[in-house]
Amino acid sequence: MDSQEIAKVIASSHELWPDDREAVFGQIDTEAFDQQGFMLLKQAVPRIVINAILAEIEFIVRDQMVKFGAPEPEETDLNSLIRAAFVPGSEQRHFLYNFLRHVPTLRSFASSQYYVELIRRLGFQLPLTFETPTVRFDIPGEDKFLTRHHQDLRSIRSRKAVTMWFPLVPVNEELGTVLIYPGSHKLGIQSFSYDSGQLNIENRDALGEALVLEADPGDLLIFDSMAVHASVPGKTDQIKINCQCFWNDAAEVDMHNEYWELGEIPDAQDLQKRAAAT
């Protein structure tokens, strides 16, 4: 995809819909969602959105490598390109990771009419998001960055909050993925500690059996942000790339309830800043 084609997708992605929207909406089972706390909608993210996000990632990585002073990258596939650019422990790795979450097609798609309609069908009256979407790059061998068992507490500001998660590459137990505990969204806030700066629910006795997600690019996992989940490291050298965004229902936001303050929970970067300030 060249930059003119990408620009067209950026400009239109807030009004892009899947080719067969009824096939997507037909998969929504709100009763099962309330029970399980998640659902996987097959082929619910338009291919053109995935391709544009991948092309934007590639553009930025190539462009930044030149700015880092690296030789013109020879790597032709995205996996090798990201490996070459994400030098472990380097400042450029940190910079790229934080920069790439701003890819414009994701931003625009994440607040598309289509996404808003999906969320409304889950019973949200006025869907709104407090955060920039994220793009995760889970590189084999960098397990310290993988999320531990956690709830998306920092994104929850109301009783109704969902995380929309979709992969840009195939994900499964072999290639790396995410696992989720069905029904765990009903158990309330679980006590957690920190492990390498990551929220970590150590005591998982009450959670039952986790389900390891298998999905393809185009599939969309929607889960209650209160559901306990964790990254699953891959066993190959494929980099797991996936996007996430987080929604609340404005109609449920109340500054007096226990959800409103959850955004204050520190993450790894906050903890580092606090440690540096003392």
Ligand SMILES: O=C(O)CCC(=O)C(=O)O
């Ligand atoms: O994609 C994953 O591995 C899990 C990501 C996640 O749970 C998070 O970033 O909060």
